[in-house]
Amino acid sequence: MSAALARRAAALLGGDLAQTRTLPGGDLSECVLIRLADGREAVAKSGPAPRMEAAMLAAIAGSGAPAPAVLAVDDTVLVLERLSDAGAPAPAELGRAVARLHAVSGARYGWHADYAFGPVTIANAWSDDWPAFWAERRLLCHAGHVPGALMRRLEAVAADLKNRLPARPRPALLHGDLWGGNVLSDGVRVTGLIDPACYHGHAEVDCAMLALFGRPGPGFREAYGPPEPGEAERAAIYKLWPALVHLRLFGAGYRGMVEGLLEAAWV
Structure with missing residues (x-):
């Protein structure tokens, strides 16, 4: 090939x-x-x-x-285009790059088409209700694909999202799969954000993903901007989506990550 x-x-x-x-x-x-x-x-x-x-x-x-x-x-x-990729960017440079991305707003939550990570569909149908979007398109969509015990806990999270997530956060333009491997850098500045799965949603989603496999450093937050009230409490809920995708794509080795995030979400 x-x-x-x-x-x-x-x-x-x-x-x-x-x-x-x-x-x-x-x-x-x-x-x-x-x-x-x-x-x-x-x-x-x-x-x-x-x-x-x-x-x-x-x-x-x-x-x-x-x-x-x-x-x-x-x-x-x-x-x-081939871009330089010579090491992790300065955290502040990454913060500024992500802030520019998130400064773009949409009218609603979602994207004009569905997408996929391999066999895992990313449903993006438009919505005006952010907790409902996250419940239906990012958590309940895994029914039939993860063990029943995990699914029951996911259903409990989804049922309570109206009390845990803001109803109408600004619909920022999201990268959608923003982890360190999808950030190219010349060692100082970010040269490219790659392998996107874009849609419009709460900006905290990308920030939570950046912290799933490591943290970009304190300079990131200083350059990006201060956290919204309650962001730390919502992070586990937003990290569940990529953890569940990894569980479905790569197997049971990621079950512990999912269970840990469910525990952090108090379910």
Whole structure:
């Protein structure tokens, strides 16, 4: 598949393929670095919805946050500018980048189309009720895909979200999968936010995701802005979504994470 992906990307760029190298990651899609005979380099990525991902990257770039330029796209391949990735960014730089992204507001919660992480559907139908959106599109959607005992606890969380989440937070533009591996940096500044799963929702969702596998450092919060009252109490509820996705995609090794977050949510 790597060779076919590289050849297709080169054809979309109108050049002759000279070299290709598989890039790390690629749990849900294949990603290769290509070099053309004329010296141009690009990153080629497979996936079920390249055009939608291209639109999401354009939305991120339109916010003023850094994102790779889309060089070419068709129904099977996304070709992106190659960006520097030389280490973690300065926390303040990341804070400023995420703040620019979240400064963009939508009229409602959701996105104009559903998306997916592999076999896990990301339902994005528009809603005016944020607790209902999170309950239906991010928690109850896992019924039939996780063990019954976990599902019953998720149902209890979902039933009480009207008391735990704000009814109408500002519908910020979210990256949707904002963890350290999806932040490219030259070691100081953020060069690109990649692999998005964008929609409009409570800005705290991205901030919670950033803290799921580690924290960006105190400079992040200083640059991003102060937390809203109650943010710490809501974090476990927002972290449940990516933890459940990991459980479904990668197996029982993530059950402990889900159970820990349910305990933190007092369920």
